[in-house]
Amino acid sequence: LVSCTKRTKTPKSELAVCRYVLLLAELEAHQDAWPFLRPVKLKSVPGYKKIIKKPMDFFTIKEKLINNMYLNQENFVIDVNLVFDNCQKFNEDDSEIGRAGHRMKRFFDKRWTELLH
Ligand SMILES: Cc1ncccc1N[C@@H](C)c1ccc2c(c1)OCCO2
Numbered sequence: 001l002v003s004c005t006k007r008t009k010t011p012k013s014e015l016a017v018c019r020y021v022l023l024l025a026e027l028e029a030h031q032d033a034w035p036f037l038r039p040v041k042l043k044s045v046p047g048y049k050k051i052i053k054k055p056m057d058f059f060t061i062k063e064k065l066i067n068n069m070y071l072n073q074e075n076f077v078i079d080v081n082l083v084f085d086n087c088q089k090f091n092e093d094d095s096e097i098g099r100a101g102h103r104m105k106r107f108f109d110k111r112w113t114e115l116l117h
Pocket of ligand 1: 036044
């Protein structure tokens, strides 16, 4: 992830990046991840483009991670929570995607807390 020649990152933040990569892999492997793996196709989901101002998905987060775009952990958590907030905004709680979103959020919150201690 972080090329050895670039000494721009302190070891601490390299550990943080590894934590994000691990956690993201767990999110993508989760059985309820299917609605969040790739960007929502704005042409095929009526209303999504208008209602959701900042679309986000796990693949986009992975790309940002690989391109070192998360300078601090907050921005990583902000993007992950954006996936779940968008889901709650657009989908009924009592819907396939809505329920998947709630389960994924609970899983993420639990793992994030565990990885921090
Ligand atoms: C996270 C989310 N929120 C609102 C709408 C869609 C989605 N996900 C897309 C990938 C998606 C998920 C499921 C689908 C689909 C697209 O289009 C065809 C029918 O099933």
